[in-house]
Amino acid sequence: MTKITHVVEHDVYTTTEEESPAEEVARKGKRKRLFLALGASVVVLGGLYFAYDAIFASRYVSTDNAYVGADVAQVTPLVAGPVVEVTVQDTQAVKRGDVLVRLDDTDARLALAEAEAALQAAERRVRGIVATDSGLASQVAARGAERAQAAARLASRKADLDKARIDLERREALAASGSVSGEELTSARNAFNIASANLRSAEAEQALAAANQSAAASQQRANSALIEHSTVDTNPEVAAARARRDRAKVDLERTVIRAAVDGVVTRRQVQVGQRAQPGTVLMMIVPTQQAYVDANFKEVQLAKVRPGQPVTLHSDLYGSDVEYHGKVVGFSGGTGAAFAVVPAQNATGNWIKVVQRLPVRVALDPKELAQHPLRVGLSMNVTVDVSE
Structure with missing residues (x-):
């Protein structure tokens, strides 16, 4: 049974209409169909979700x-110097090896010339040491000959001393019997004294010759140590000078700053006239x-x-x-x-x-x-x- 309310000119009254059995059955059937459709929709949506999760999600x-x-590449100078040219702008594409910035290379060129001169001087010094080594070897040989000569004189002086001793002893033996005059005995004694002095002089000469030979040999060894197991090119002094020359050459090359990678220039912060310092970021290149x-x-x-x-x-x-x-x-x-x-x-x-x-x-x-x-x-x- 259905209640119906009517409003007519401010008067309200209620009438009651009875629902027929057929209408009630239709209404309940419609509600049931709606609930079934809702349940089927939930099942379908759940199935679709699980299918999506299993197949895709x-x-x-x-x-x-x-x-x-x-990996952005920062462009930083490795040597200091005034900037004389900047060849790129922001957003410009560059290739590896392209010139980005040029620095004033005056100081670098002077340093390279100085290093070249120092290398040549080192090579000449080593060649002089090699030549001196040959001269010192000759001096050692000469001192050896002088020592041998002194040894020969020493042997001669020993022989003279032995002869003078024998003559003196013989004359002293004959002097007792009067067979030898006093003058002759005095001459023999003087000869013995002279022979003794000559022997001492020869010994001193031999010692001096030995000392001179030892000094010459020591000087040769000291000179040879400077060039031992090396040539002019491999000598440590020459190698050090060559390394300084090469470093000066590298510093000169580094006055031209090039791109390390292919990419696009961004955040350029360098201007002509600016003094670049090692480690200062001039720009970035994005590969x-x-x-x-x-x-x-x-x-x-x-x-x-x-x-x-x-x-x-x-x-x-x-x-x-x-x-x-x-x-x-x-x-x-x-x-x-x-x-x-x-x-x-x-x-x-x-x-x-x-x-x-x-x-x-x-x-x-x-x-x-x-x-x-x-x-x-x-x-x-x-x-x-x-x-x-």
């Missing part, structure tokens, strides 16, 4: 928290052909991610029409929070658990990069196939 992990990166992607996956997504798995990427720059392919290279050593300046935990003990993200390095296909270049910092959408 369990095979792939995705994130849009990913950005293009590259766009060696770009990679760091994808920051949630820690709950990484259970099945392994190095070498294929990756599909899309850039916000080109949209979904351009697809990049790559592979997982490896994982970062820590999450972003682990290396943050302000840690998640503080001294008061307050702490809120937050799902962490771990950077995953993805290498890109160089051919695709050449067709559609990327720049450092661009956003990427990354999907990793974890089924392999």
Whole structure:
């Protein structure tokens, strides 16, 4: 039975209409069909979810928290000097070996000329030492001959002394009998004294000759030590001078600063007239052909991610029409929070658990990069196939 309320000119009255059995059965059948449709929809949606999870979601992990990166090359001078020329501008593409900056090379050229002169002087000194060594060897031989000569004189003086001794002893024996005059005895004694003096002189000469020979030999050994086991080219003094010359030559070459990699110039901070100092960053070169992607996956997504798995990427720059392919290279050593300046935990003990993200390095296909270049910092959408 159904109650119907009517309103007529501010008067309200209620009438009651009875529902027929056929209408009640139709109404209940309609409600039942609605509940059955709702249940079927829930079952279908659940089945679709489980099918999606089994077929797709369990095979792939995705994130849009990913950005293009590259190993940026900083251009820094290795020698000091005023800048006389800057040949590149920001956004300019360069090749490895291209000239970027020229420094004033006046000081470097003078240093090279000085080093060249020092090398030549060292070579001449060594050649002089080699020549002196031959002369010292001749002196040692001459001192040896003098020593031999002194030894011969010493032997002669010994023989003279022996003869004078014998003559003196013979005359002294005959002097007692009067057979030898006093004058003759005196002459024999004088001869003996002279022979003794000559012997002592010969001994002194021999000692001097031996000392001269030893001194000459020592001088030769000292001179030979400077050139022993070496030639003019391999002599340590010449090698040191050559190294200083080579260093001066390298410093001269370094006054021309060249690109170390292929890439795009960015953040140029050098101007003509500026004095460049070693270690000062003049500009940066971004090697766009060696770009990679760091994808920051949630820690709950990484259970099945392994190095070498294929990756599909899309850039916000080109949209979904351009697809990049790559592979997982490896994982970062820590999450972003682990290396943050302000840690998640503080001294008061307050702490809120937050799902962490771990950077995953993805290498890109160089051919695709050449067709559609990327720049450092661009956003990427990354999907990793974890089924392999």
